[in-house]
Amino acid sequence: MNVSLAIDVGATKVAVGLVTLSGQVLARIDVNSKAGSIAELNGSLADAIKSVMATPDVVVVGAGIGSAGPIDNVKGTINPVNIPHWVDFSLVDFVREVSGLASVRIIGDASALAYAEFVLGAGRGATNLMGIVVSTGIGGGVVLNGAFHVGRTGNAGMIGHSVVVQGGNECACGQRGCVEAYSSGTNMAKDFGAANFEAVASAARSGDGAAVAAIEKGAAVLALGLLNAVALMDLDTIVVGGGVMLADDVYWPILVKHFEKEMKVLNFPGNVALKKATLGKDSGLVGAGLVGFISPTERA
Numbered sequence: 001m002n003v004s005l006a007i008d009v010g011a012t013k014v015a016v017g018l019v020t021l022s023g024q025v026l027a028r029i030d031v032n033s034k035a036g037s038i039a040e041l042n043g044s045l046a047d048a049i050k051s052v053m054a055t056p057d058v059v060v061v062g063a064g065i066g067s068a069g070p071i072d073n074v075k076g077t078i079n080p081v082n083i084p085h086w087v088d089f090s091l092v093d094f095v096r097e098v099s100g101l102a103s104v105r106i107i108g109d110a111s112a113l114a115y116a117e118f119v120l121g122a123g124r125g126a127t128n129l130m131g132i133v134v135s136t137g138i139g140g141g142v143v144l145n146g147a148f149h150v151g152r153t154g155n156a157g158m159i160g161h162s163v164v165v166q167g168g169n170e171c172a173c174g175q176r177g178c179v180e181a182y183s184s185g186t187n188m189a190k191d192f193g194a195a196n197f198e199a200v201a202s203a204a205r206s207g208d209g210a211a212v213a214a215i216e217k218g219a220a221v222l223a224l225g226l227l228n229a230v231a232l233m234d235l236d237t238i239v240v241g242g243g244v245m246l247a248d249d250v251y252w253p254i255l256v257k258h259f260e261k262e263m264k265v266l267n268f269p270g271n272v273a274l275k276k277a278t279l280g281k282d283s284g285l286v287g288a289g290l291v292g293f294i295s296p297t298e299r300a
């Protein structure tokens with residue numbers, strides 16, 4: 001069976017596995033990214049890669065990496081903010097060397113989710129799609145005219161750092177007024193004065209007006225960002241995933257309300273489908289794996 005080697009670089013762990021074309025994950029190993037040293041981290045990652053590749057009865061045709069940003073898909077380097085050992089780390093070269101695979105492609109983690117949802121999840125059948133992740137930050141990925149679009153450096157779809165409030169709240173990226181500065185789970189929690197979004201959602205569930213207001217504010221700003229994305233790219237589908245969607249019972253109706261309100265302003269797109277991601281927590285790993293199948297002559 002043909003499979004691809006999939007690597008998903010997240011905030012606290014690096015998931016390594018094999019992914020089939022139908023999105024099945026085989027032989028998954030999670031590597032702790034908070035290792036004591038870069039040698040320890042790289043050693044554990046190399047062991048995990050070799051171990052999953054030793055799975056019997058498979059042919060590994062290529063590798064795909066989805067990584068927390070920013071990435072540089074031309075140089076093949078990553079700079080994940082939560083993994084201090086890896087600064088300008090050439091993960092593509094590392095994986096090529098350890099795995100012996102010639103084709104190793106890298107994309108952003110949110111792009112990986114968007115691609116997985118487009119191929120196998122809520123975005124199936126879409127032609128112009130944006131997939132977004134609402135979590136501690138906000139990321140996104142884009143499919144245009146039915147093809148995965150990564151942009152010049154691999155960071156297309158970074159909706160979290162599109163500016164919607166001139167001179168607005170300071171964002172972790174250094175700009176002011178980014179969508180993420182209002183709409184991430186972390187910033188909605190900060191607005192309410194809670195440690196995390198789970199606490200906001202739980203307070204909102206029990207009718208806390210301030211918690212509902214914090215979610216309303218975050219969702220309203222995200223809806224503006226989505227409006228801009230639709231206006232720029234004439235999208236037909238938006239898929240929303242990420243940790244905040246674990247509380248979709250309180251979050252989703254509010255986001256839908258603000259999105260529909262904003263969309264009334266645009267007169268050209270007709271119905272833009274706003275959908276919940278369906279592939280769950282493995283979507284990043286699956287998306288990375290699917291990208292690993294793309295032939296080297298195609299731009300991943």
Ligand SMILES: [Zn+2]
Pocket residue numbers: 160161162171172173174175178180181
């Ligand atoms: Zn920003």
